[in-house]
Amino acid sequence: xxxxxxxxxxxxxxxxPAYRLATRCVVPPKPEYKDQYGSSQxxxxxxxxxxxxxxxxxxxxxxxxxxxxxxHLSQLQECRHTFAVSSGxxxxxxxxxxxxxxDRVIAGDDLYGxxxxxxxxLKNNCDITTDNIHMADAAVFESHVKKCAAEQAAGGPRxxxxxxxxxxxxxxxxxxxxxxxxxxxxxxxDALVVMDNTMMSPYLMRPLDLGVDITYDSATKYLxxxxxxxxxxxxxxxxxxxxxxxxxxxxxxxxxxxxxxxxLLRGIKTLSVRMERQQKTALAVASFLxxxxxxxxxxxxxxxxGYAIHxxxxxxxxxxxxxxxxxxxxxxxxxxAARLFGVTVSFGCVNSLISMPCQMSHASxxxxxxxxxxxxxxxxxxxxxxxxxxxxxxxIRQALLAAGAVQEVDGELQRVPVEDEMEVLRAQLRExxxxxxxxxxxxxxxxxxxxxxxxxxxxxxxxxEHAVVHGVTAIAAATALRCYARVSPAEGRVSISMRDIDLxxxxxxxxxxxxxxxxxxxAPATLDTGLVEALSAIVSRTESPGRRHAACLSFLYLxxxxxxxxxxxxxxxxxxxxxxxxxxxxxxxxxxASLVLxxxxxxxxxxESITREQxxxxxxxxxxxxxxxxxxPSGVDNTVAVLGGALAFTRAVEGANSLKENRLVPLxxxxxxxxxxxxxxxxxxxxxxxxxxxxxxQREPERVGAAFEAIQMVADDAQTLLAExxxxxxxxxxxxxxxxxxxxxxxQLGVGHTALEQVRSTCAAQPYGxxxxxxxxxxxxxxxxLIRDGITEDATAALRTQxxxxxxxxxxxxxxxxxxxxxxxxxxxPDSTDTLGAWxxxxxxxxx
Numbered sequence: 018x019x020x021x022x023x024x025x026x027x028x029x030x031x032x033x034p035a036y037r038l039a040t041r042c043v044v045p046p047k048p049e050y051k052d053q054y055g056s057s058q059x060x061x062x063x064x065x066x067x068x069x070x071x072x073x074x075x076x077x078x079x080x081x082x083x084x085x086x087x088x089h090l091s092q093l094q095e096c097r098h099t100f101a102v103s104s105g106x107x108x109x110x111x112x113x114x115x116x117x118x119x120d121r122v123i124a125g126d127d128l129y130g131x132x133x134x135x136x137x138x139l140k141n142n143c144d145i146t147t148d149n150i151h152m153a154d155a156a157v158f159e160s161h162v163k164k165c166a167a168e169q170a171a172g173g174p175r176x177x178x179x180x181x182x183x184x185x186x187x188x189x190x191x192x193x194x195x196x197x198x199x200x201x202x203x204x205x206x207d208a209l210v211v212m213d214n215t216m217m218s219p220y221l222m223r224p225l226d227l228g229v230d231i232t233y234d235s236a237t238k239y240l241x242x243x244x245x246x247x248x249x250x251x252x253x254x255x256x257x258x259x260x261x262x263x264x265x266x267x268x269x270x271x272x273x274x275x276x277x278x279x280x281l282l283r284g285i286k287t288l289s290v291r292m293e294r295q296q297k298t299a300l301a302v303a304s305f306l307x308x309x310x311x312x313x314x315x316x317x318x319x320x321x322x323g324y325a326i327h328x329x330x331x332x333x334x335x336x337x338x339x340x341x342x343x344x345x346x347x348x349x350x351x352x353x354a355a356r357l358f359g360v361t362v363s364f365g366c367v368n369s370l371i372s373m374p375c376q377m378s379h380a381s382x383x384x385x386x387x388x389x390x391x392x393x394x395x396x397x398x399x400x401x402x403x404x405x406x407x408x409x410x411x412x413i414r415q416a417l418l419a420a421g422a423v424q425e426v427d428g429e430l431q432r433v434p435v436e437d438e439m440e441v442l443r444a445q446l447r448e449x450x451x452x453x454x455x456x457x458x459x460x461x462x463x464x465x466x467x468x469x470x471x472x473x474x475x476x477x478x479x480x481x482e483h484a485v486v487h488g489v490t491a492i493a494a495a496t497a498l499r500c501y502a503r504v505s506p507a508e509g510r511v512s513i514s515m516r517d518i519d520l521x522x523x524x525x526x527x528x529x530x531x532x533x534x535x536x537x538x539x540a541p542a543t544l545d546t547g548l549v550e551a552l553s554a555i556v557s558r559t560e561s562p563g564r565r566h567a568a569c570l571s572f573l574y575l576x577x578x579x580x581x582x583x584x585x586x587x588x589x590x591x592x593x594x595x596x597x598x599x600x601x602x603x604x605x606x607x608x609x610a611s612l613v614l615x616x617x618x619x620x621x622x623x624x625e626s627i628t629r630e631q632x633x634x635x636x637x638x639x640x641x642x643x644x645x646x647x648x649x650p651s652g653v654d655n656t657v658a659v660l661g662g663a664l665a666f667t668r669a670v671e672g673a674n675s676l677k678e679n680r681l682v683p684l685x686x687x688x689x690x691x692x693x694x695x696x697x698x699x700x701x702x703x704x705x706x707x708x709x710x711x712x713x714x715q716r717e718p719e720r721v722g723a724a725f726e727a728i729q730m731v732a733d734d735a736q737t738l739l740a741e742x743x744x745x746x747x748x749x750x751x752x753x754x755x756x757x758x759x760x761x762x763x764x765q766l767g768v769g770h771t772a773l774e775q776v777r778s779t780c781a782a783q784p785y786g787x788x789x790x791x792x793x794x795x796x797x798x799x800x801x802x803l804i805r806d807g808i809t810e811d812a813t814a815a816l817r818t819q820x821x822x823x824x825x826x827x828x829x830x831x832x833x834x835x836x837x838x839x840x841x842x843x844x845x846x847p848d849s850t851d852t853l854g855a856w857x858x859x860x861x862x863x864x865x
Contacts, residue, residue: 038093038220038289039289039290041092041093042093042220042285042286042287042288042289043286043289045088045089045092045093047092048088050081050084050085050088058279058282058283059081059082059085059086059279059282060081060082060279061082061275061276061278061279062076062080062081062082062275063275063276064076064080064275065077076272076274076275077267077270077272078267078272080272080275080278082275082278082279082282083101083272083273083275083278085278085282086101086273086278086279086281086282087099087100087101089282089285090219090250090252090285091252093219093220093285094219094223094225094252095223095226096223096225096252096253096254097253097254097255097256097259098252098253098254098256098258098259098262099250099251099252100250100251100252100259100262100263100266100272101236101248101249101250101272101273101278101281102248102249102250102251102266102271102272102273103247103248103249103271103272103273103274103277104235104237104247104248104249104271105131105215105233105234105235105236105237105238105248105249106131106132106135106235106249107249107271108233108234108235108249108250108251109131109132109135109213109233109249110135110269110271111251111262111265111266111269111271112178112209112211112231112233112251112262113135113139113178114265115177115178115209115261116139116143116145116177116178117145117175117177118143118144118145119144119145119174119175120145120146120174120175120176120177120178121145121146121147121148121165121169121173121174121175121176121177122136122139122145122146122147122148122176122177122178122179122180123147123148123150123161123162123165123176123178123179123180123208124136124147124148124149124150124152124179124180125149125150125151125152125180125181125182125185125190125192126149126150126151126152126391127152127153127182127185127186127187127188127190127391127392128149128180128182128185128186128213129182129186129213129215130374132180132213145177146174148161148165152181152182152183152185152190152192152197153185153190153191153192153322153323153625154841154861155192155193155196155197155860155861156841156842156860156861158192158197158200159200162179162200162201162204162205163204165204165205166204166205169205175207176205176207176208177207177208177209178208178209178211179197179201179205179208179209179210179211180211180212180213181194181197181198181210181211181212181213181224181229182212182213182216183212183216183323183327183330184216184217184316184323184327184335184337185216186215186216186337186364186374186398187314187337187339187374187392187396187398188314188339188391188392188396189216189314189315189316189321189323189337189338189339190314190323191316191321191322191323191324191326191327192323192326193326193330194212194224194227194228194229194330195227195228195330197210198210198227198228198229198230199228202228209230209231209258210228210229210230210231211229211230211231211232211233212224212229212231212232212233213232213233213234214232214233214234215233215234215235215238215239215365216335216337216364217331217335218234218238218239218240218288218292218365219234219240219252220239220288220289220292220332221292221296221331221332221333221335222330222331222332225252225253225254227330230253230255230258231251231252231253231258231262232251232252232253233249233250233251233252234249234250235248235249236248236249236250236281237249237363237365238363238364238365238366239288239291239292239365240281240284240285240288240365241280241281241284241365241366242284242287242288242291242365242366242367243284243366243367244363244365244366244368245280246277246280246281246284247277248273248277248278248281249273291367291403292333292335292336293333294403295335295336295401295402295403296317296333296334296335296336296401297406298336298401298402298403298404298406298409299315299317299334299335299336299337299338299399299401300315300317300318300334300688301406301409301410301741302338302399302401302409302410302413303315303317303318303338303340304318304740305410305413305414306338306340306413307320307683308683309417309423309430309431309432310432310629311340311341311342311432312340312341312343313338313339313340314338314339314340315334315338315339316331316334316335317333317334317335317338317688318662319495319661319662319689319833319834319835320626320660320661320662320835320836320864320865321626321835321864322625322626322835322862322863322864324834324835324864325497325834325835328689336364336365336400336401336402337364337398337399337400337401338398338399338401339374339396339397339398339399340396340397340399341393341395341396341397341437342395342397342420342422342435343395343435343436343437343438344395344435344436344437344438345373345394345395345438347395347420347421347422347435348373348395348396348397348420349373350419350420350421350422351397351416351417351419351420351422352371352372352373352397352416353420354415354416354419354420355371355412355413355416356412356415356416357369357404357408357409357412358370358371358399358412358416359371360372361377362377363400364398364400365400366400366402367402367403368402368404369399369400369401369402369404369409369412370399370400370402371397371398371399371400372397372398372400373394373395373396373397373398374392374396374398375392375393375394375396391625393438394438395438399413414430417430418430421433465615465616465617465618465622466615466616466622466843467505467506467616468503468504468505468506468843469503469504469612469615469616469839469840469843470501470502470503470839470840470843470844470846470860471501471502471503471608471611471612471615471837471838471839471840472499472500472501472502472608472837472838472840472857472862473499473500473603473604473605473607473608473611473658473659473836473837473838474495474496474497474498474499474500474600474604474657474658474661474834474835474836475495475496475498475499475500475593475599475600475601475604475658476493476494476495476496476599476600476603476604476653476654476657476658477493477494477496477599477600477692477694477792477793477799477801477832478491478492478493478598478653478792478793479492479493479494479663479735479756479792479801479832480492480728480731480732480735480755480756480759481666481728481731481732481759482763482768482791482792482793482794482795483706483707483710483763483766483768483794483795484724484725484728484729485651485653485666485667485668486651486668486707486710486711487670487673487710487711487714487725488667488668488669488670488672488673488674488676489667489673489725489728489729489732490665490666490667490729490732490733490736491651491653491665491666491667491732492663492664492665492666492684492732492735492736492739493600493653493654493657493663493664493666494657494662494663494664494684494690494832494833495657495658495660495661495662495663495832495833495834495835495836496593496599496692496694496830496831496832496834497830497831497832497834498592498593498599498694498828498830499591499592499593499604499838499853499857500589500590500591500592500593500601500604500605500607500608501589501590501591501592501608501846501853501857502587502588502589502590502605502608502609502611502612503587503588503612503843503845503846504585504586504587504588504612504613504616505585505586505588506584506585506586507584507585507586508584509525509526509584510523510524510525510526510584511523511524511526511529511573511576511583511584511585511586511587512524512585512586512587513568513569513572513587513589514586514587514588514589515565515568515589515591515605516589516590517589517590517591517595517850518564518565518568518595519565520565520568520569522556522559522560522569524555524573526582526584528555529552529555529573529577529582530548530551530552530555530577531577531581531582533545533547533548533551533577534548534577534578536578536579536580536581536617536619537578537579537619538579538614538619538620538634539634539637540578540634540637540638540640540641541641544574544641544644544645545578548574548577548578549570549574549645552570552573552574552577553566553570555573556569556570556573564595564596567602567645567646568602568605568646570645571602571606571609571642571645571646572587572606572609574641574642574645575606575609575610575613575638575641575642576609576613578638578641579610579613579614579617579619579638580613580616580617580619581617583616583617585616587609587612588846589605589608589609590846590847590850590853591604591605591850592850592853592854594694594696594799594826594828597696597793597798597799598703598792598793598794598798598799599694599792599793599799600654600657600658602642602643602646602647602654603639603643603650603654603655603657603658604658606638606639606642606643606646606655606658607635607636607639607655607658607659607837608837609642610635610638610639610642611635611837611839613638614631614634614635614638615839619634620634620635622839623839623863624863625863626863626864626865627836627837627838627839627863627864627865631865632659632660632836632837632865635659635837636655636656636659636660639655639658639659640652640655640656642655643655651666651668651679652666652679652681653666656681657836658836658837659836659837659865660683660836660865661833661834661835661836661837661864661865662683662684662833662834662835662836663683663684663687663739663832663833664681664682664683664684665680665681665682665684665732665736666679666680666681666682667679667680673725682736684736684739684740687738687739687740687742687748687833688742688745688833689831689832689833689834690749690752690803690831690832690833691803691804691806691829691830691831692801692802692803692804692829692830692831692832693780693787693801693802693804693813693816693817693827693828693829693830694792694799694800694801694802694827694828694829694830695776695789695799695800695801695802695820695825695826695827695828696798696799696825696826696827696828697770697772697773697776697797697798697799697800697825698797698824698825698826699770699772699796699797699798700797701770701794701795701796701797701798702796703793703794703796706768706794706795706796707794709767709768710766710767710768713766713767720765721766724762724765724766727758727762728759728762728763731755731758731759731762732759734751734755735752735755738751738752738755739752745806746806749803749805749806752788752803753787753788753803754788756788756789756790756801756803757788757789757790759790760777760789760790760791763790763791763795768791768794768795768796769791769795769796770791770795770796770797772797772825773791773795773797773798773800775823776789776800776802776820776823776825777789777790777800779816779819779820779823780802780816780820784812785808785812785816787802787803787804787805787808787816788802788803789801789802789803804829813829817829835862835864835865836864836865837864837865838862838863838864838865839862839863840857840860840861840862841860841861841862841863842860842861844856844859844860
């Protein structure tokens, strides 16, 4: 960099305080510029030239106000170099100058409309071509990068830039930034990985830490926060890139003006408080729309395909979301009916905004290209501000009602069914491309895969064990511990392997009673007792009564009822402890049902997410399998395994509540929660424990009834807390107290155990101070401990060691994640259970 270039890294070689991020928004640890008069704010240097100054001579090349801004931003992002220019597109224009005529650019198919317009200009004027690919699919990205590398090595065009956005605008698709950066650097070492971080801002994501070469923001958005200026920010760590960026800026002359630099400095100071408020409200809005049944695009929802990846690489989901009404005219009515929301493009300001991207921000992309890229014409984008969350939700509610998108029935909102335009278009595009992705009714075996990998989560009962049988609400949540299953072709037989329970059985296709079945898609309401008896006799030839017998019987029932006599090998592996009350049987049978449905062409393989129609089909079969395994299950375990997230379940019990049918309420308003699951390894008889509570109720109805009332109050408070969580620390503390209250009531019902109390006392002792309760049947089994956000990894490791020394087995996990998942790239299951998690992370998954 030239000697008179202004400092861009904000460093002066001295030690600085280790301020946290929110503090660094307000004041940089090492403020570089100190006013000669002691001004508490950086002055605005409104001058074009400077007299006799070694550092500054001309504002186009450098200005103290702009340099102070750049120094502050570098310290905020903890990077070496930051540059401020006149807009976000000005930043992209500077970065695009790294590409030479004839070069190749790799970008997403869901990128910002302004970026698309610039790339078209580069193609027309400079013969710089752009490959728009499906960035959310890691397998597609890796394949394309390697293809470009091979073509480049053979004399093809040089790939100069790889443009990433995560999440994208407006479909909020997520890519694994660290993995993508590594793939590019390994295969295309001369290409620059560039990240548009506008949707997150440096407060929520730092792409340079993930291996990106250059990151940029439209500072018009979150960094400013008030939509009263236009600015762009470019950041990097490499000195050679910084020198060229600086040269481009002074040559083009698009550096940020001193006045705008001053105003942007002012906006950054409130970035933390604005962003925290905005994304908290955004999560509440996304959860509200999701519960109504709209297709919602938001990485903060556990059902989002990119939820887990985004949680690893960002500090929060942000404050932009989009949803589909299914009908363009209806979407226009929703937008027109909004009162609090401003109808305009852009996002990131203190005011909430609403728009239809296809008619506004992405109108520069022609309709045919939008359709090919899966951008729904009826998509509505919401950009949440800092207004009171209740007012934001109320305005969305009244807009949906006024537009006829929802209706009120018995005091509750229900979505009004419409023919989904995008589903029709997607079907047309699939047919045009020659893809065999028919609907569940029309899928054929010819289009079905031969090999496939799926997974499903386990579950924990957070509240309401035992009382749920008697009409009290129970709350269950999906765990990050999952079961995995793979199917592959075989010869003349069908087999099942479940190494976790030492099960390996196979049957000749000819020995199975095919005359009793007719393959079908939808699960019947009741079991076919004749088929159960026939299959039980076959299984009994090699398996004695027990869990292996039940597993084989349930497997064969699903395989035969759904499919046909196709030779297949099924393999199941579990990161969940088996028979520990954590829903392992439901997770396994969800996997089996999914594999048979997909490989026998009963439902089509998913592309972006597993639809509600498909999850309904899978859940129906998983529930039937649970009936074989457990008699009369509640339906909680299989529903959590299929849908993920969390749910409140209330069984209709005459005399206990007024319900005419069982009620399931999805709960998706909370962020991921860390749990420690402790298996006491104490065997127990769940059926006997359930029966003992029923006997107590008959003998002492008042005492047991009071306990049930207390558990119902706990469950009600927990349901409200999970649906509309307060500030994070308060949320975790209140949830922990409710867990303790629930546990004490369960102990009163006689389903506790000394081993469980030992776990509780160990976790509650200092320095841990953690809340613990039994989960599932009790009488031994497992306990769950809520881990606070602030507890260190060392402290968690010490606690697990202490519990292990006591003879217990621990599993650290989180709750609230995705449901059943399909891996898009086939891969054999690993030999070791310990490597299941790492193996799963290497694949690209589509989740319910």
